[in-house]
Amino acid sequence: MKNLFQILTVICFSLVLVNCSSDDSSNPPSTQEQLTINVNGTQYTASAIMAAMGNDNKYFELDSANSDGTEGLQLRIGDFNESLSPVLEAGMTYNWNGTDDTTIFYQNTQSVYGGTNGCQITITSINFEDNTISGTFSGVVSDGNTVDDQTLTNGVFNNIPFSIN
Numbered sequence: 001m002k003n004l005f006q007i008l009t010v011i012c013f014s015l016v017l018v019n020c021s022s023d024d025s026s027n028p029p030s031t032q033e034q035l036t037i038n039v040n041g042t043q044y045t046a047s048a049i050m051a052a053m054g055n056d057n058k059y060f061e062l063d064s065a066n067s068d069g070t071e072g073l074q075l076r077i078g079d080f081n082e083s084l085s086p087v088l089e090a091g092m093t094y095n096w097n098g099t100d101d102t103t104i105f106y107q108n109t110q111s112v113y114g115g116t117n118g119c120q121i122t123i124t125s126i127n128f129e130d131n132t133i134s135g136t137f138s139g140v141v142s143d144g145n146t147v148d149d150q151t152l153t154n155g156v157f158n159n160i161p162f163s164i165n
């Protein structure tokens with residue numbers, strides 16, 4: 001699991017570097033993408049974000065890393081494979097329940113922590129014309145050792161562009 005998350009982090013950074021250009025637009029977008037959360041009271045801010053919608057809009061995944069690559073966060077909402085799953089909607093809250101793919105992963109230099117009961121992700125808006133998504137999230141993630149649980153509060157993702165797979 002740790003290797004998978006590290007690989008995803010490297011891929012995310014690679015895509016950001018490949019997509020950077022020296023001729024940035026002089027007209028910045030009116031709404032900027034962002035992802036922030038407090039981890040045990042310390043703010044995590046993503047500087048590299050990659051997101052995708054799949055399974056006919058029934059699954060969303062977001063991968064992110066901070067500027068020095070020492071922390072990463074992954075959000076998964078919905079069901080990756082199940083064709084009978086509902087389409088993701090704005091205004092809905094999705095909870096970790098162990099039966100679908102909804103979860104939160106957080107990684108730091110110590111370990112990879114996965115979602116537990118109490119993790120929830122709320123989609124506040126989805127724009128399928130512009131392919132952007134916004135929402136909030138929180139919960140407790142664990143590496144299996146309850147002493148090291150990480151409490152995630154005040155998580156926000158705004159105007160995150162996503163590809164459709």
